[in-house]
Amino acid sequence: MVQISPSFKIESETIDNDHRHLVEIINEITKAIDDGQPGECARLVPDFVAFTKQHFDREEALLAGLSYPLLEKHRRHHISLDDKLQIMLNLAARVVEHPPARDSLRKELVYFLLDDVINEDLNFKKFLAEVETDAAGSDK
Amino acid sequence: MQGLHIHGIHHAYGDTDVLNNVSLTVPAGELVCLLGPSGCGKTTLLRIAAGLEKLQAGSISIDESVVAEPGLELPPEDRKIGFMFQDYALFPHLTIRDNVSFGLFRQSKQAARDRAMEMLEQVGLTRHADDYPHMLSGGQQQRVALARALAPAPRLVLLDEPFSGLDSNMRARIRQETLTMLKQTNVATLMVTHDPREAMFMSDRIKVMGANGQVLQSGRPVDIYYKPVDEYVARLFGPVNMIEGPVAGGRLETSFGPVDSEDIPDGQIMRVLIRLEGLSLHYHSGAPTDVPVDVLTAHLLGDSSIVHIRMREGPNKGVEYRARVHGSFDPTAHGQVWARVDPRCIFQYPNPEDGR
Numbered sequence: 001m002v003q004i005s006p007s008f009k010i011e012s013e014t015i016d017n018d019h020r021h022l023v024e025i026i027n028e029i030t031k032a033i034d035d036g037q038p039g040e041c042a043r044l045v046p047d048f049v050a051f052t053k054q055h056f057d058r059e060e061a062l063l064a065g066l067s068y069p070l071l072e073k074h075r076r077h078h079i080s081l082d083d084k085l086q087i088m089l090n091l092a093a094r095v096v097e098h099p100p101a102r103d104s105l106r107k108e109l110v111y112f113l114l115d116d117v118i119n120e121d122l123n124f125k126k127f128l129a130e131v132e133t134d135a136a137g138s139d140k
Numbered sequence: 141m142q143g144l145h146i147h148g149i150h151h152a153y154g155d156t157d158v159l160n161n162v163s164l165t166v167p168a169g170e171l172v173c174l175l176g177p178s179g180c181g182k183t184t185l186l187r188i189a190a191g192l193e194k195l196q197a198g199s200i201s202i203d204e205s206v207v208a209e210p211g212l213e214l215p216p217e218d219r220k221i222g223f224m225f226q227d228y229a230l231f232p233h234l235t236i237r238d239n240v241s242f243g244l245f246r247q248s249k250q251a252a253r254d255r256a257m258e259m260l261e262q263v264g265l266t267r268h269a270d271d272y273p274h275m276l277s278g279g280q281q282q283r284v285a286l287a288r289a290l291a292p293a294p295r296l297v298l299l300d301e302p303f304s305g306l307d308s309n310m311r312a313r314i315r316q317e318t319l320t321m322l323k324q325t326n327v328a329t330l331m332v333t334h335d336p337r338e339a340m341f342m343s344d345r346i347k348v349m350g351a352n353g354q355v356l357q358s359g360r361p362v363d364i365y366y367k368p369v370d371e372y373v374a375r376l377f378g379p380v381n382m383i384e385g386p387v388a389g390g391r392l393e394t395s396f397g398p399v400d401s402e403d404i405p406d407g408q409i410m411r412v413l414i415r416l417e418g419l420s421l422h423y424h425s426g427a428p429t430d431v432p433v434d435v436l437t438a439h440l441l442g443d444s445s446i447v448h449i450r451m452r453e454g455p456n457k458g459v460e461y462r463a464r465v466h467g468s469f470d471p472t473a474h475g476q477v478w479a480r481v482d483p484r485c486i487f488q489y490p491n492p493e494d495g496r
Contacts, residue, residue, distance in 0.1 A: 007145055007201045083367065084359070108360075110167055111345055114141060115358065119163040122147050 001027050002110060008118045010125050012104055018055040025051060026109045033102045038095040041102065047094030048109070049085045052117070059121070066131050068124055071080060077120055084112055142168035142187065142203050143328035144296050149198035151184055151353070160353040162198075163207075164456040166296070171319070173339040175364075175376070176349030177450050182332045188225065189330060191216035203295045216480040219296070222289030222327075224318075226301040228281045229274040230288075236260065237269040241287045254385040259287035262321065279310040286318055290325055297322060299331035303338065315342060336377045340365065348373050371411060371489045380413040381461045384491060392488065396428045396481040399488055409491040414423050418462035418485020421447060422478045430478040435471035436460065449479060 002023050010016055025048045032041035056078040061069045090107040144166040151159040158181040166172045174182040187193040189200055189424050191207070191214060200223075207214040222243075223229075230239050237256045244252035260266045263283040265276075273281055273461040282302065289297055302318065303311045306448040319342055322329050323451045328468045333339050340361040348357045348364060350372060368374035383394045387408045396419075399412055422430065433449040463479065471477070 003141065005141055005201070005204045007147070007204070007206065008141070009198065021383070042310075045432065080369075083363070087363075107170070107344065114145070114165040115163075115345070119145075119147060119165060123161070124162065 001030065001115070004118075008114070008122070008132070010118075010121050010128065012062070012125075015055075015059055015121060017059065018051075018120075021051060022055065022113055026113060029109060030106055031086070033095070035107055036058060038099075038102060041095050041105070042092045043087055043106070052081075052085060056116075063113060063124065066128070068127055070124070074120070074124070081112070081116055083099050084108070088112070108138065141165070141305060142295075143170065144330060145184070145201040146189065147199050149185060149188060149195070151181065151188065151193075151196050158353045159188075162349075162353070162355055164330075164347055164355070164358070166328040166330050168203075168295075168328050170344045171322060171329040171331060171342055172345045172347060173331045173343035174347050174349055175333060175334060175336060175339040177351065179210065180187050180349040180351055181212060181353040182349050183300055184492045186300055186330065189296070190221055190298055191219055207264065207441050213354045220292065220294050220295035221456070222292065222297040224282075224289045224297065224299045224302045225306050226287045228273070228278075228305070230281055230284060232273055235272060236265065236268050236276070236284050239273065239284055240291050243288060255291055256287075256393070258290045260284075263287045263317070267376055277310075278306050282306065282314050283317070286321060290321065290327070290409050293325075297327050297329045299329060301333055302331070304333075304335070314404050329432075348376065367485050368487060371487075371492075374413050374415075374487050374489075378416065380415055380417070380464070383412040383414070384409060384462050385412075386410075393455075395459055395461070396431055396479065399486060401488060404488075404490075409493075410488045411491050412486060412488045414461075415485040416446065416464035417444075418482045419449075419461065420480050420482065421463055421465055422470065422480060423476070427480055430480050432460075433477055433479045435469075435477055438469045438471050440468045443467070447471070449477070 004019060004023055025044060029041050029044045029048065032044060060071065060075055063074065088105065088108055091101045091108060094101040095105060147163045149159050149162045152363035162185060164172060172183060184193060188195055195208040196214060197210065198450065200207050202219060206212060207219045237260065240259050241252040244255055247255065252355060257266060257269065260269055263286060264281060265283055268280065288347040298452050303315050306314055315338065331342060343361055345358065346361055346364045347355050350356045355366055357373050359420050365377060374380060385392050387401040387404045387410055388406055390402045392401045392410050392412060394412055401410060404410060434452050436448040436450055438445050438447045444464050444466055445468055447465055447469050449463060451457050451459045
């Protein structure tokens with residue numbers, strides 16, 4: 001089971017909640033694989049992909065609102081993940097009839113979330129903290 | 141998450157950046173490879189993870205515990221890490237058993253001895269327990285190094301070019317054995333290599349590093365090979381055929397037919413790269429895109445041959461390319477030969493010298 005450890009927290013409620021929800025979907029998918037319910041797993045992967053895209057949109061909007069200076073780079077990174085999302089959809093389409101696809105899917109989901117999504121999001125953790133500190137200072 | 145989590149590592153020697161915002165995750169039971177040329181910073185990253193090099197910026201966690209971040213630096217012996225180096229790094233004055241039990245200093249002598257023998261049994265070297273390293277072959281010494289790395293049941297194993305000191309037959313055997321043992325122990329493993337084939341064989345994920353200490357591409361071996369993000373990554377896997385030309389009407393004409401360049405503006409000079417193994421040769425034309433070629437030379441390498449071909453007709457008549465074909469190829473056995481391209485092995489990138 002995947003868990004978000006403190007080292008993966010961005011300390012932004014919106015983004016951390018999104019990450020938490022992505023983890024929940026991954027754990028549901030993993031459970032479906034372990035319980036021998038590949039049909040359920042195939043149904044959940046498009047949800048994961050759709051929610052990931054919504055998360056990217058929410059995150060970009062949030063960062064744009066805060067004038068994050070590396071937004072364009074982060075946006076390009078999101079676009080570069082389209083292929084990986086497609087790989088997951090392809091694997092999901094095969095999990096019912098092709099058992100080895102299940103382990104590949106499980107692995108792909110974990111790397112995607114931890115390595116490609118959260119690790120990249122950690123790049124703006126410091127920026128968000130600084131924005132919050134500035135805002136708190138100006139409220140005084 | 142069980143495993144290794146590295147985030148935001150920057151590292152410089154003086155004014156020279158050797159690592160530039162490197163992040164990676166290695167879940168328990170997985171093997172991630174850092175692939176890149178000498179000097180790209182991959183060994184430095186391994187040394188920082190091990191605690192052999194002081195962290196300058198970023199953070200490192202192993203199994204949820206922070207082992208290094210600014211202001212905190214756990215010594216190597218407290219990180220529960222196993223190492224395996226290119227030169228084996230066995231102590232010449234210690235027996236094989238004592239080499240394996242060396243890192244078990246927190247256990248009683250008897251427990252350490254028992255664990256060492258257990259590990260030597262796993263690598264098939266119990267009969268050499270009382271020998272000294274110089275009495276063993278390179279492959280056997282590397283097995284001892286693996287046994288020593290895994291003896292303390294580490295949370296993370298770091299491999300630095302572990303097989304490069306071995307001859308090719310021994311290397312293939314030892315890396316298979318190493319991979320099997322690492323997977324059996326379910327430990328997170330971070331490996332460094334400059335050998336793309338080794339990275340492809342061993343890894344669950346590959347991180348390709350460039351000369352500027354940045355990660356250029358991260359993905360499954362199949363993605364790195366078939367979807368390289370740029371020319372540098374494409375060329376890592378060996379020589380390629382290169383065709384340059386301008387895009388016209390959303391396509392670029394090559395000797396082997398048009399390449400789709402829909403999103404690229406007309407007039408942009410592009411480079412098309414074709415892997416040698418992406419060109420196959422046939423004695424009969426079987427597809428409308430097959431093109432007739434003359435064979436100039438063929439060099440048998442054992443499991444494959446490098447064949448030098450020349451376009452026989454068309455606007456590119458006389459242009460030469462190379463192909464890698466399976467097994468031997470006898471150009472005198474047949475007359476006409478046809479070349480066919482595997483579309484998965486064609487890549488196009490902007491020409492870096494085209495200033496638009």
